[in-house]
Amino acid sequence: MNSSPVRQTAPPVPPRIIPRAEHTVSRSHISPNALRVLYRLRDAGFKAFLVGGCVRDLLLGLDPKDFDVATDALPEQVKRLFRNCRLVGRRFRLAHVFFGQETIEVATFRAATAPSQGEEPLEAEEAGESAGEEGEGEEGEILDLGGPVTEPRAARAEAAHAPVGAIQEGDLDPDAVRMFDETGRILRDNVYGTIDNDVWRRDFTANALYYNVADFSIWDYVGGAEDIAARRLRLIGDPETRYREDPVRMLRAARFEAKLGFELDAQTAEPLERLRDLLGGVPPARLFDEMLKLFLAGHAVRSLDVLRRRGLLAALMPNVDAYLAAHPGSLVEKLLRKGLASTDARSLAGRPVSPTFLLAVLLYGPIAQIIEAMPSSRWHELSAILDACDQAVREAQAHIAIPRRFALGVREMFAMQPRLQYPRGRRALRLLAHPRFRAGYDLLLLRADFGLASAETARWWTQLQEASGQDREQMADSLAPERSGAARKSRRRPRGRGRRTPNVP
Secondary structure, three states, rough: OOOOOOOOOOOOOOOOOEOOOOOOOOHHHOOOHHHHHHHHHHHOOOEOOOOOOOOHHHHHHOOOOOOEEEEOOOHHHHHHHHHOOOEEOOOOOEEEEEEEEEEEEEOOOOOOOOOHHHHHOOOOOOOOOOOHHHHOOOOOOOOOOOOOOOOOHHHHHOOOOOOOOOOOHHHHOOOOOOOEEOOOOEEEOOOEEOHHHHHHOOOEEOOOOOOOEEOOEEOOOOOHHHHHHEEOOOEEOHHHHHHHEEEEEEHHHHHHHHOOOEEOOHHHHHOOOHHHHHHHOHHHHHHHHHHHHHHHOOOHHHHHHHHHHHHOOHHOOOHHHHHHHHHOHHHHHHHHHHHHHHHHHHHOOOOOOOHHHHHHHHHHHHHHHHHHHHHHHHOOOOOHHHHHHHHHHHHOOOOOOOOOOHHHHHHHHHHHHHHHHHOOOOOOHHHHHOOHHHHHHHHHHHHOOOOOOOOHHHHHHHHHHHOOOHHHHHHHHOOOOOOOHHHHHHHHOOOOOOOOOOOOO
């Protein structure tokens, strides 16, 4: 590893301070737990600000999903103030303060020396857009340092902060506090500083506003308030440099465009398609997390449109992008869009949403295409359906890390379709208890809406779920009796050589 050249400290830029009378952020809309954290930090003599997406959302009149705090207190000092606190993160050291189901993330101001615009850190992988967006904690990873970093250790770390060659996670210097790989992507950054430094380390101007609990003012260094008023999304600094530091910022730009309805600044949008291949160097687990944020937060349909328009779907899920490009306006695309709209409705209503169902509708086209490439005599075989699911999931996993439980869930949903399409006797009742029944049934309804499954059969399953126990038995008994294995095999065979539609699509 080689050290980067020493950089000059950038002159501080004074913020525009917006007094309470000139903005709409009210403490009545701020989480009481976030206020407790802010007040305790203030009373202990530290500066404490709400920062990031929560301030942005409050200005927009939205209810923030989470609240994040920025402070000049070191993580170890935060931990000493809160018994319900633990330190997390390997790349970025953060303090998480727990209040039941709510976690307040506390990040220390970044940058002991103001770095160039090429050295800002990654945002957090936390499921929200927040102050904590400047930090990251990995699930299950706890770092308890047990005291402040000593000056000699900090000096040793700063001296080795920027290797120029390729770095693997195991190569990280345990004393280094700022490290980069050969593409400029930041691997670690624990250099602390002041609020004047910290603002330049954030990503978008709309996410760089600080709400000061001391006098309830908002500090704006980069014109974020004006950009929010104009519904404009603009990166802080040179966009290409910022994307190279953290390619996930491209997906974040698409997510904010879809979620907030903001328009991307021309300079922020220009490098997206040109630099999208940099996403190939991002850990697949992080890309999967970003995919869930794009599609499970109530703006999935808009996210799909933005990703396709910006050329980013080809980097995130290339098999899905290739299918949609080859079959514009197809029934499968309509099914996908309706499935995403259904997911949006559930999310906005506060109902649970399923990554398994999301993956099933996203991969529907690639799975159908794989089945259609097989001999037509295999289109209705369960083994063919399962093989197609496995292949489509493997292709997606080359880019995003799909956890095994979700991959198996997709497999089970598609394997259930023949059994749902051809219910037989009392076996249909047993299917109601299957853990994937509801997801499989929802997929059947989607298919029936577009003529890809029997609408009559879909209605029968709906009535069966609404019926009482005795009525269910009568409905099941009214079906054709169980067939022999030979008869079932014959039923799954396509009728005639002219049949073109496989069982799944």
